[in-house]
Amino acid sequence: MAEPTARVLDRRDGPYGEVVLRRRGEGEAAVFEIIANGCFLMDTSDGRSERLLVRAALDATPVPRPSLLVGGLGAGFSLAEAAADPALSRITVLEREQAVVEWHSGPLGRFSAGSLKDPRTEVVIADLLDHLRGTRDRWDVVCLDIDNGPDWTVTDANGGLYGFAGLTVLQRVLTPSGVLAVWSAAPAPDFEERLRARFARVRRMDVLVDRGAPDVVYLASQVE
Known part of the structure; x- marks a missing residue:
């Protein structure tokens, strides 16, 4: 067909x-x-890996009422998974495209499942790395779903997020027991090596999807 x-x-x-x-x-x-x-x-055909990105990170945090940052609203699967957890105390969404946020008031709204209206949710329209460089906020969990992962960025500036300088910024905005979760459309061995150089514990999770090669979720923290 x-x-x-x-x-x-x-x-x-x-x-x-x-x-x-x-x-x-x-x-x-x-x-x-x-x-x-x-x-x-x-696209909205399969949100399994985006939901796992959040679920695995939340399962890994020792904090009973964690705060969470979602980098990239996209189709809304990650945010919907986060908002479905009543234990979360605060949810921050960083999305640089105003249009994407507005689409969730229309055609994409059923995928984010009303989570933008959750009183715990704050949406910030800004470039993620620029915003994090200037913020004093800290989060227990940071989940990144930016572009198609570390090795396939839409703009050159986003590549800096996955380098050592970007990881330094991400480490700074995590609480001491914080968990970083990163989504990728394919394995990113160079990025994984950088993660292992910066974090005490790194885990890679492959997620089978219908469209072909598995998606990948990387989890990193300073807690062994």
């Missing part, structure tokens, strides 16, 4: 280039796609 034709629902020129929301199919079976500067970022 031929794949349904993609229909453009919205197209915006933002501070980082063009972002597009497309839909394939109709009704409950419809799949929505987010495209940035002509590069496929994500």
Whole structure:
């Protein structure tokens, strides 16, 4: 069976280039796609690895009422998983594209499951690394779902997030027992090596998905 034709629902020129929301199919079976500067970022066909990103990080934290930062709103699966946990005390979402946030008041709203209206949730529209460099906030859990992972970034600036300088910033915004979780569309061995150089404990989790090669979630913390 031929794949349904993609229909453009919205197209915006933002501070980082063009972002597009497309839909394939109709009704409950419809799949929505987010495209940035002509590069496929994500779709709503399978959110298992995005949900695992949050669930595994929360399971790893020893803090009973943790605070959590989600880097990248995207299709909303990660935020929905976080908001479904009543133990979380505070949820911060950093998303640099205003359009993506607005799409969750429309076509993408069912995937974030109303979690943007959760009283614990604060949405900050900013570049993640720029914001973290200037903040004094700390979080018990930081979950990153930026671009397609460490080895496949849409803008060159995002590559800095996964280098040693970016990891230094991430370490600073984590509490002493904090957990860092990073989503990737494929294994990123160089990034994993940098993680192991900076964190006492690093774990890689492969997540089988229908579209092909497994997604990968990296977990890192200073607690053995």
